[in-house]
Amino acid sequence: MTAEAQTGPLPFYLRPAGLILIVGLLTALKIFAAANSHFVEDEAYYRLWGLSPALSYYDHPPMIGWWIGIGQALFGDTVFAVRALVIVSGVVGSLALWRTASLLFGRPAAGWSVLFLNASLLVGIGGILATPDAPSVLFWGLSLWALTELSASKNANWWLMIGLMAGCGLLAKYSVLFLGAGIVLWLVWVPDARRWWRCWQLWAGGLLALLCFSPVLYWNHAHDWVSFYKQFGRAGTEGYTARYVPEFLGALIGLLNPLIAVLAAAGSITLFKGLRARENAASLLLLTVLPFLLYLVYHSLHSRVQANWPAPLFPAFAMMAAVFVTNRPAGGALWQRLAQAGVALGLAVAVVVQLHAVWPITGTFARKDPTFQLRGWPEIGQEVKALADREGAGFVATTSYGLNGQLDFLLKDDLPVFQLTERIRYIMQPEADLSLFDGPGLYVAEKRRNREGDLRRSFANVEEVAELTRKVKDVPLEKLVVYKVDGRIGPVFEPVDSK
Numbered sequence: 001m002t003a004e005a006q007t008g009p010l011p012f013y014l015r016p017a018g019l020i021l022i023v024g025l026l027t028a029l030k031i032f033a034a035a036n037s038h039f040v041e042d043e044a045y046y047r048l049w050g051l052s053p054a055l056s057y058y059d060h061p062p063m064i065g066w067w068i069g070i071g072q073a074l075f076g077d078t079v080f081a082v083r084a085l086v087i088v089s090g091v092v093g094s095l096a097l098w099r100t101a102s103l104l105f106g107r108p109a110a111g112w113s114v115l116f117l118n119a120s121l122l123v124g125i126g127g128i129l130a131t132p133d134a135p136s137v138l139f140w141g142l143s144l145w146a147l148t149e150l151s152a153s154k155n156a157n158w159w160l161m162i163g164l165m166a167g168c169g170l171l172a173k174y175s176v177l178f179l180g181a182g183i184v185l186w187l188v189w190v191p192d193a194r195r196w197w198r199c200w201q202l203w204a205g206g207l208l209a210l211l212c213f214s215p216v217l218y219w220n221h222a223h224d225w226v227s228f229y230k231q232f233g234r235a236g237t238e239g240y241t242a243r244y245v246p247e248f249l250g251a252l253i254g255l256l257n258p259l260i261a262v263l264a265a266a267g268s269i270t271l272f273k274g275l276r277a278r279e280n281a282a283s284l285l286l287l288t289v290l291p292f293l294l295y296l297v298y299h300s301l302h303s304r305v306q307a308n309w310p311a312p313l314f315p316a317f318a319m320m321a322a323v324f325v326t327n328r329p330a331g332g333a334l335w336q337r338l339a340q341a342g343v344a345l346g347l348a349v350a351v352v353v354q355l356h357a358v359w360p361i362t363g364t365f366a367r368k369d370p371t372f373q374l375r376g377w378p379e380i381g382q383e384v385k386a387l388a389d390r391e392g393a394g395f396v397a398t399t400s401y402g403l404n405g406q407l408d409f410l411l412k413d414d415l416p417v418f419q420l421t422e423r424i425r426y427i428m429q430p431e432a433d434l435s436l437f438d439g440p441g442l443y444v445a446e447k448r449r450n451r452e453g454d455l456r457r458s459f460a461n462v463e464e465v466a467e468l469t470r471k472v473k474d475v476p477l478e479k480l481v482v483y484k485v486d487g488r489i490g491p492v493f494e495p496v497d498s499k
Contacts, residue, residue: 013343014111016098023094026118026127026350027087033354034083034128040373041402043130044409045425047082054428056219058227063135063172077412082130089138090127094118096145097315103152104281105323112322112339113315116263119346120314122255125353125370132173133311139169140179140312144288147183151193151280156201163205167212174231175312178292180209185287190280226424240301248300251307256317259342263335264317267324289316363473372477376470380480381410383468388415388442391465391484395441397492399451401425403480407444420458421451421494432493440486447479460487 012018039047049057050068057065067085075081094114102110117123126133143165150158162183169176187193196202220227253261274282292313299305325339352361357371366372384396384407396417398404404419411417418432419425443455447467455462466482 010108010111013115014108019094019098019111019114022347023091023114023118026124026347027091029351029354030087030090030128031080033357034087035078035080037079037128037357037371038374038377039079039082039406039409040129041405043082044405045401046130046405047077047409048405048426048429050082051077052428052430054219055215056227057428058223058230058424060132060173060227060231061171061213061216063139063168064130064132066171067135068130077409083128086130086134087128089134090118090123093138093141093315096141097318100141100145100148100315101319101322103148104285105319106326108326109319109322112325113318115343116257116260116318116321116339117315119343119350120255120257120260120318121346121349122308122311122314124346124350126255126308127350128354131308133308135172136169136176136312137314139165139172140176141315143169143176143179144284144315147186147284147288150196151284156196156199159196159199159201159205160208161205163208164212166205167209169312170209170213171216173312175292175309178295179288179312181291182288185290186284189275189287190278190283192280223424223427242301244300244302244304245297248296248305251305252310255307255310256314257342257346259338259345260318260321263321263324263339263342265320267320267322270324270327271320285316285319289313360472363471363475366472366475367477369472372472375472375477377406377410380468380470381407383466384442384444384482385411385414387466387482391442392440393442393484394439395436397441397443397455397485399443399445399454400449403444403446418493420492423493423495434492437488437492440484443483443485445481447481450481452481452483455483455485458488458490458492459485460489461485 013022046064046068049062049065050072053065053069054062056062067089068082071081071084072078075084094117097117098110098114100110101113143162146158146161146165150156150162166176166179166183169179187196216227256264268286271282271286275286293310296305296310321339321342325335328335353371357374360371360375363369363375387393388396388411393415396407396411396415398407398417398419399421401419401422404417408417416432416436437458442465443452443462445451452462452464461484463484464481465484468480468482469476470478470480
């Protein structure tokens with residue numbers, strides 16, 4: 001199945017020059033926003049990974065930490081450095097998507113695919129955030145590109161590239177395992193693809209993926225498989241419920257862009273006809289998506305699916321939407337206008353939100369504003385530094401990984417910051433000098449997560465000295481409490497718990 005039904009010269013915005021211009025302008029905006037807006041909490045935490053590279057980490061495989069480390073080596077310990085390779089990945093991913101869609105469905109579909117992906121709210125708005133989703137989206141997309149090159153060229157050596165890209169994807173997020181399941185489905189379902197079972201390159205590619213993933217396996221073996229317990233323990237094991245399904249679907253449709261989601265759903269129906277006929281292009285696209293999508297639906301029947309989890313599927317969804325738009329031989333003007341409206345809507349929202357991230361338009365929405373995690377942190381850092389100077393504090397302690405990451409960055413030139421709990425998150429860092437805790441320090445916590453009572457087992461003196469308010473345009477977002485601690489009488493850190 002191809003998508004060449006669209007006839008006549010392509011409009012400028014679907015040609016390579018137009019796509020380069022659009023993606024280039026959006027990338028320039030992302031660079032500006034990335035350099036001038038503060039971290040969200042997870043980014044501040046992942047910044048510590050970049051400063052202490054490791055084979056893997058408690059929460060996820062190491063790829064985002066390695067990316068951040070490269071950015072920090074190039075641009076210093078800055079917010080932009082943390083996000084630099086994420087922005088580059090958006091450009092590389094768009095190029096790979098264009099090539100993939102062009103080979104599978106033709107150039108008109110390739111142009112629409114790139115536009116739809118960049119107009120999705122997840123990519124257009126969240127495309128600067130340094131989280132494990134960024135490398136997982138990139139390497140899932142590059143794996144699909146290499147698979148498409150294999151399918152088009154019949155050159156078995158592409159299996160080595162597929163293995164390398166899939167292995168790098170596994171170094172980003174465990175969810176890329178579902179891509180491997182999808183590739184197996186394609187190899188079984190499409191008659192022409194079955195030839196590859198007899199090629200040594202397929203097995204060598206699988207071994208290459210495993211070798212890429214081996215640092216994560218080794219790290220987990222050395223730490224009682226703690227990361228596997230954390231992540232795979234999320235699989236739904238409780239009773240069935242429908243309460244999370246609307247939330248999952250709503251988040252998926254909203255982050256994809258509602259208008260593009262309509263087109264993607266229609267495109268999946270179009271492609272399903274090709275799947276039933278065992279056509280290669282339709283089967284390759286749908287079957288590589290199917291295992292992960294089925295898992296997400298299954299998970300939503302048990303517990304909440306985080307909105308970012310389906311992110312690796314978005315390039316495929318963009319292609320599905322493009323297939324539908326470019327396969328309208330008659331009466332297609334309506335769908336073309338809907339596609340144009342979807343792209344215009346997504347890009348407009350992306351521009352507004354990226355600028356809003358730097359220059360808040362209003363604080364009225366407070367914590368309902370999706371950018372609220374960015375707000376008010378430099379002021380909090382200044383206030384904590386002033387309190388530390390006043391109280392003669394030699395360290396800052398926290399019990400929240402997000403707050404810990406924020407304060408570590410804000411006080412990096414002034415005071416050491418330690419999270420006292422969840423020490424498994426920080427085993428890649430050098431051991432703390434315990435003599436620091438013999439003198440006075442500060443404990444900072446979100447008021448709703450205050451664990452001041454626990455500190456009394458470690459310090460003789462625990463005294464509240466301030467209550468701080470994180471704000472945006474004078475609108476309160478969150479209360480923080482600050483305690484002075486002194487007189488160490490017991491262990492400061494909770495023991496590392498591997499499970």
